[in-house]
Amino acid sequence: MEQQQPNKFLQKIKTSITSRMVMIGVLSFILMIPLMYIEGLIEERSYHQKNVVNEISKQWGNEVAVYGPILKIPYKIYKEKVITNEKTKQVTTELIENIKYGYFFPDKLDINSNINPEQKKRGIYSTAVFNSNISISGEFKTIDFSKIEVNRENILWNKCKIIFKTTNVKGISTNLSIKINNKDYSLSSADFKKARNKDFYTLETNFLSFKELKKTEEKVLFSLGFKVKGSKDVRFIPIGKETKAQIVSSWKTANFMGEFLPYNPDKINKNGFNAKWKVLDINRPFSQEHFDGLPHLNEFDFGVNFKIPVDEYQKSLRSAKYGFLVISLTFLIFFLIQTISKINMHPFQYLMIGLALLMFYTLLVSISEHSNFLKAYTIASISVIGLITFYSKSILKNIKFMILIFLSLTILYTFIFIIIQLESYALLVGSIGLFIILAAIMLISRKIDWSIN
Known part of the structure; x- marks a missing residue:
């Protein structure tokens, strides 16, 4: 029991x-x-x-973001420096010359981009890359120094430069030059230490010397075009007083990104997409001229993402x-x-x-x-x-x-x-x-x- x-x-x-x-x-x-x-x-x-995707992108070309062109004009300012002679105790003043820079955005900026995407595979992994043709044109019309009240005699018109910023210089496959009033100026990398700034590389021309800038009623016309290989996305910063942009591509799954979206309702079609943007200066919170250095405007960009959508x-x-x-x-x-x-x-x-x-x-x-x-x-x-x-x-x-x-x-x-x-x-x-x-x-x-x- x-x-x-x-x-x-x-x-x-x-x-x-x-x-x-x-x-x-x-x-x-x-x-x-x-x-x-x-x-x-x-x-x-x-x-x-x-x-693996980052490695493919690095070898092919990273994302493409464009910031420019921008007119860079140096000017002189003078500050008084008080000097006291220790022996005689005599006080004198001396004018010290400093060189500052004004940065001017274009009044009109037209961007046209044609993008041909493709998929690159490594083993079982794949990512989207693309070849693109980008053409940019527009005009500078208003060169306004009134904010700092500098004498026009102290503006170094013969030391002007055009600067152009992009995140992807490795993928550019053509010599880059900009046409200013029907005259070509080559764009080359600035000093390396200064070139890389907030993910953008700086390209600039040699000194420009054109009399049109001295006449406020004259327009300064510009145009440039280049081919660039990239991956992930294409973005533009709307620095024009009136910025128009168009991106055409055969990519089937467009993912529009950034601060501004395309305005045309028929942007997506059976062959891909044809997206158009129009941004006015009143639509964004920054001015057309800057005298305290060039601002970082990455947060105001717009464009298209080409990442493969399914994760x-x-x-x-x-x-x-x-x-x-x-x-x-x-x-x-x-x-x-x-x-x-x-x-x-x-x-x-x-x-x-x-x-x-x-x-x-x-x-x-x-x-x-x-x-x-x-x-x-x-x-x-x-x-x-x-x-x-x-x-x-x-x-x-x-x-x-x-x-x-x-x-x-x-x-x-x-x-x-x-x-x-x-x-x-x-x-x-x-x-x-x-x-x-x-x-x-x-x-x-x-x-x-x-x-x-």
């Missing part, structure tokens, strides 16, 4: 609802350990992809974030079936089901590296749902329960996929879906006799 008492105790633990719930909870938390490793693997693969690793990582929910709900479904049908399930069988659920994420990542996310998700979910469904047939011994497991997992994985695809409505749809799941569980659990603990 003494030996039968422990056997009854063990049998009670095996059939106890409470002990089953504790066992399922412990197994769920144990499975979180490999799930975290899987999330780390996805992040590692994503990091490696970014390194498979990001979607895979979002799927893995729902891993605990998938494991918990799947275990809960088996628990309800086991409890209602009085079928005993061993903890090892729960463990096998949990490991099968984890295999979904490794399949998803590995397949998505060679295909798109939809195909990878479909293959991985069908594989895991099929494996667990047929495994449940041997456990539950009933075709009705096998169909229930199949339908439940299919709905669950479909629900997760819909949430991943949504952005603005992900929280709303997720909340409604979880509410429905909770209501269904509460409805089914009414049939359980919780007094058997």
Whole structure:
């Protein structure tokens, strides 16, 4: 009789609802350990992809941002310096000459760009690169020194320069020159220490000496064109008092970015896009002339992003974030079936089901590296749902329960996929879906006799 008492105790633990719930909870938390490793693997693969993309971009040519052309005019200012003779104590004043610079933006700036994108691959990774033809034209009309009240005699008209800034000098494949009033001036890199400033390289002409600048009613016309290889995006800074820009490309998935968006409603077509911008000086918070150095205006740029729009690793990582929910709900479904049908399930069988659920994420990542996310998700979910469904047939011994497991997992994985695809409505749809799941569980659990603990 003494030996039968422990056997009854063990049998009670095996059939106890409470002990089953504790066992399922412990197994769920144990499975979180490999799930975290899987999330780390996805992040590692994503990091490696970014390194490969950055390497391709660096070799081909980085993003293209254009800031210019800008008229740089030096001028003299004089400051009085008081000098005291220590021996005679005589005080004299001396005028000290300093050279300052005024920076003037064009009154009209017209930008036209034709971009031909392509995909570059290295191994299983790919990124978008492009060849572009950019032409810029416009005019300087107002050269206004009234803000600092400098005498025009102190303006060094024969020491003027045109400067031009860009983030990508490596990708330029043509000699760069600017035409000023039908005369060509070469643009070359400034002193290296001064050339790189806030991600922009500075190109400048030699000294210009044209009499038109002295006459405020005369226009100074300019034009330049160049070819440049780049990647990621093309951006322009609207420094013209009136800036017009047009970008034409065969890229199918245009992602317009920056402070200003195109104004033409028919910008996207079946052949790509033809985007147009118009920005006036009143639309941006900076003036046409600057005397305290050239400002950094990166935050006011606009353009087009050419990155490949689908990030498979990001979607895979979002799927893995729902891993605990998938494991918990799947275990809960088996628990309800086991409890209602009085079928005993061993903890090892729960463990096998949990490991099968984890295999979904490794399949998803590995397949998505060679295909798109939809195909990878479909293959991985069908594989895991099929494996667990047929495994449940041997456990539950009933075709009705096998169909229930199949339908439940299919709905669950479909629900997760819909949430991943949504952005603005992900929280709303997720909340409604979880509410429905909770209501269904509460409805089914009414049939359980919780007094058997």
